Amino acid sequence: MAQLYADENFPLPVVDELRRLGHNALTMQESGKARQAIPDEAVLALAGADQRAVLTLNRKHFIQLHRLTPEHAGIVVCTFDPDFIGQAQRIHAALTAMETLFNQLIRVNRP
Numbered sequence: 544m545a546q547l548y549a550d551e552n553f554p555l556p557v558v559d560e561l562r563r564l565g566h567n568a569l570t571m572q573e574s575g576k577a578r579q580a581i582p583d584e585a586v587l588a589l590a591g592a593d594q595r596a597v598l599t600l601n602r603k604h605f606i607q608l609h610r611l612t613p614e615h616a617g618i619v620v621c622t623f624d625p626d627f628i629g630q631a632q633r634i635h636a637a638l639t640a641m642e643t644l645f646n647q648l649i650r651v652n653r654p
Contacts, residue, residue, distance in 0.1 A: 548590035560631030617644030
């Protein structure tokens with residue numbers, strides 16, 4: 544299963560469901576990096592240093608980062624969805640369909 548790094552604003556219930564589905568997900572809060580105004584570039588680097596793909600709702604900035612820095616451990620950009628279980632299941636389906644997450648930009652949108 545995937546190694547994931549949820550940025551500061553990513554919904555914890557989605558992270559919890561992804562864990563239940565077998566993914567190894569770490570949050571910025573758990574890593575001690577929350578509330579430090581860390582730039583998105585640094586979040587991507589932190590995740591990559593641990594070989595984790597970033598999970599984020601910050602689509603605009605991370606899509607741009609993917610274009611500027613195409614070599615990374617993976618970026619999963621999502622639209623906000625109050626159906627946390629459904630969102631986690633869509634992310635899980637997208638992740639398991641990929642052979643590798645490295646250098647990939649994966650978009651998971653609310654239906």
